[in-house]
Amino acid sequence: MLLKDEVAMLQRVPLFSAIEPTKLKLLAFTSDRVSYSAGQILFRQGDEGDAAYVILSGRADILVDSDSGPIKVAELEPNSIVGEIAILCNSSRTATVRAASPLEALRISKDHFLRLMREFPEMTIEILRVLADRLSHTTADLIDARSAK
């Protein structure tokens, strides 16, 4: 997959959809292309968050440790981003991500991600918007869950 295809992929990620293509190209160029075979771990719960990953092809499982072993809580598909929360909050990973099939991803390091946010306010605003959107969804879900009781 070439740089320009990666840019097209990134554009389809909601977080990056409103960002200029040239900026996305820079982001793609300075990020590492990584590949994993099925079963390989991208990062583990409790690790320090040092990068976010954009899935380019393949699928991955999100697993959370529990007393009875890891539980799969969600599945990642191409064009989705994972791990961005840990680098924004400076916290450790809240879940483990494991490749469920041969996987291609773009690894955006924490430094680069933060640097881009600092330099391109339009991107930061977009990220804020997406996060706020998620928060309002979560809140709505919570209200639904509460009222359903």
Next chain:
Amino acid sequence: MEPSLARYIWTHTKKQQLWILMIVVLSMIPYFMSFDLPKLIINGPIQGSGFEQPGATQPFMRLHYSLPFIGEVQFFSGFQLDRKATLFALSLVFLLLVVINGLFKLYINTYKGRLGERMLRRIRFDLVDRVLRFPPFYFKRVKSAEVATMVKDEVEPLGGFIGDAFVQPVLLGGQALTAMLFIVVQNFWLGMIAAGIVAIQIVLIPRMRRRLIVLGRERQLTARALSGRVGEIVDGIGAVHVHDTSNYERADIAARLGLIFKIRFDLYQWKFMVKFLNNFLAQVTPFLFYMIGGYLVIQGRLDVGQLVAVIGAYKDLPGPMKELIDWDQARQDIQVKYQQVVEQFTVDRLIAPRIGVLTTDDPDPMTKPLSAIGLSIADDGGAMLLDRVSLQIKPGETVALVSTATGGAEALAEAFGRLNWPDSGKVASGADDLLELPEAVTGRRMSYASSDVFLFQASLRDNLLYGLKHAPLTSVPYDGAAADQHRWNMQEARLSGNPDLDIHSDWINYASAGATGPHDLFEAVRRVLDAVVLSRDILDLGLRSSADLTRHAELARRIVELRAALRTRLEHEGLSGLVVPFEPGAYNKEATIGQNLLFGAAAGPELADRALAANPYFASVLRQAGLDRTLYEMGMEIAEQAIELFADLPPDHQFFQQLAFMSAEEIPTYETLLQRLKNRPHEAVSENDRAMIVTLSFAYIEPRHRFGLLSDELMSKIVAARNLFYKNLPPELQNAIERYDPAKYIAAATVMDNVLFGRLGSNHPDAPDRIRSIVYDILDELGLYAELLDVGLDFNVGSGGRRLTSGQRQKLDVARALLKRPDFLILNRPLSALDQRMQDKVLRNVLEEARRDGHSSAIVWVVTNPAMGMMFDRVIVFASGKLVEDGTPETLLAGNGTFKELLS
């Protein structure tokens, strides 16, 4: 040291000075004769006195003397020569005298030069020898750069002077006196005139020069302080940058240079003023000679020959006079310099020479306990670090010294290490004062390591083995010219009062490391490195450096086996995708285009980096292979993409680390280049510009950069160009490149690159770590682990060891102390740069290592954390410079004292 320079010189060189004096006196005879001869030539054959009759002859070389009581005695009646023959004969004698005088001068100068150089060597050695004997506290007050400048620069002029110290006044004084005497003999009054002027010179000039001496001393002190400050800036460069004080330093240096300039300019002005006066006085004398001497000739009271001889002789008077005055100034100047240096090197309580005396035989083990008896130590400010402490460390005991913040345990350790001298009381081994024992005992039977590590700028190996180099143990066989050179070296060393120890001898005391020679020393080294957990770091260094094949031939010999083992292992573990190997007939996608074209490691500047595209042969290969145009277009594409991506970023942006093609500074150059070359046909582009563009393509790696510029066709063309390149490689480039050959070791590449013989896939983030641990496994399996460790030991640690981390430096220091298997191992917070977990691990290993093979070192360890005390036989607790608790950790824990308090 001897405070008077003259006496110092006289003590060490009297024989030589007397000899050279004798030669100088001897040289006066032909010198005087050469004055008298012009008169004989002019008056005799030229003016014709004694040859009044045609055909008259005069005796030549007649030897006759009038002796007391006997009267005139004739030894030889001489040859009878006519006027012309006499002229030729006398002229030839004149020539002969010129040659003899010249030869005398040559001999005297050479002899003096050698004498001076030997004395310079002696004095420099004496100074360094004293540095080696300074008491430890003295070093708190001196700057190393100042000491270095004293030894190197300030005594330098002494060498030139010493040869002249006694000879010059005699020689020049003799010459001046001879000339003066000659003038007086010719004519008393002319002689008096010359003497008068000389007297003025002798009185006036030295007076004027006193100021010069004062200025000279100031110049010396300011210059020394300058070099001290420069040394400080270099050592403290971190602090300068951290605090943004570089401009303060600039101002300080500028102020110092200003002062030095002022002093030097003053000196300069005075010097030329004095010179002017001196010259003037010298020139006035001939004026008087012409006037008064001429008058006397006209009056007939003086003949022309005499006047010419007087003027001739006078030419030789100002020279020696001036030099004599110069000598006197040099003497005062040098005396001042010498005193300045000697003052700095005269220190109380210098370590006695017998303490550091060379001992080849190993001393007996220290079987008596080490003790402190009423030991008190104060710091420079007078605060008590230790207050009348008495304790005893038995052989074989392990003791933790635990200390509150102001405890004093460190001072005790330093006292045991002889680095801090008692103010009262003493440290002793049995009944002997430790400070009175020779270093041959304490330096071999005891070891000391602290958090303040000093490493020499040498390899890791040299630093590690440094603690074993006490005495030259082998005599090196020399033959042929080397033997002569060695003999000469040793003889000269003795003549200059230097020791005649051979630095090329093997100084390593293998026995003290528990080895028998170089072949099994490595085992001991490996054990101590493992103990301090440093082996892995050194292996990493080994992998990243290129091995010296003269020393590590084994690696090169077994490289094929190693590479094969790595492939098998990777296949076995299903990790083949991690490494893309180099294959002579295939394109390696994970390597750059440049690497694929060259398929070798550049061993010289001709084909390295940026020079490659500009190399005419390489460019011709690209043309032949039909690649020149393609790569040019590719370069243009890369330039466009890079500029589009990066042009907006500030030059110090961290993203530039990702841009392999060009540096941030080059972006504007390429921007203008791109604009100029766009739409210009390939043929119309100059060679230089073409190289600039083509070179961009050489750094391209498709999977990494993902511009989509590499097609299958291009790859096969590149492989074809590679073969073409090697087919016609011109002889001058044969040594500039080492071709990749699966069966050959690449000397110019690192060990890691050699084993991999390929490139790591860029899309496996954990590939480097995994490969490294696999490579270590393989090396161990093949028995090459030691070899790699040895490559790592070649690593140069840099100035003061700064190429290592502080943790690595401290570990190395402990390893060095362990290696000589001492009877008493003193460790003063040795691992403070490491985290607690690592400290505990090393502590456990060291305790174990010290007990190996039935050996039992006593260990005194000043611990950074009281909990570490639990691992020792005995714990001694200090508070406010006093010993407050002493016992096994269990008993101390059971009590309710300071130790328990510190632990909780």
